[in-house]
Amino acid sequence: MDQDIAQLIKADPNYHKLVKTRSRYGWTLTWSMMVVYYGFILLVAFNKEWMGTRLGEGVMTWAMPVGLAVILFTVVITGVYVRRANSEFDELTAAIRARAKA
Numbered sequence: 001m002d003q004d005i006a007q008l009i010k011a012d013p014n015y016h017k018l019v020k021t022r023s024r025y026g027w028t029l030t031w032s033m034m035v036v037y038y039g040f041i042l043l044v045a046f047n048k049e050w051m052g053t054r055l056g057e058g059v060m061t062w063a064m065p066v067g068l069a070v071i072l073f074t075v076v077i078t079g080v081y082v083r084r085a086n087s088e089f090d091e092l093t094a095a096i097r098a099r100a101k102a
Contacts, residue, residue, distance in 0.1 A: 008100045018092040025084065029077050040070045 009015050043051055043066065051063040 005100050009096060012096050012099055014092050014095045014099070018089060018096065021092075022085075022089055025081070029081055033074065033077060036070055036073050040066060 044063070051066070052061050054061055055065075
């Protein structure tokens with residue numbers, strides 16, 4: 001019986017759409033995160049002078065707001081993914097389940 005359900009799910013066009021869309025979207029967000037993170041690392045490695053430049057008269061340098069931006073970017077893209085997963089991806093999953101139970 002489990003084999004029959006698995007075959008129904010694999011044959012469902014919604015399943016193929018879900019896998020393709022979610023995979024492409026996940027890789028897009030992964031690559032954008034990698035660009036931001038490794039961009040920060042490259043700045044630290046190759047532009048130490050700029051990263052160490054003080055902002056104003058205090059002790060804060062450019063490294064602090066840039067590092068904070070990396071962290072905030074991570075939170076934002078996580079929220080973007082969750083929002084899409086809770087709408088589009090969940091709807092496709094529900095359609096797949098409904099068709100498999102029928």
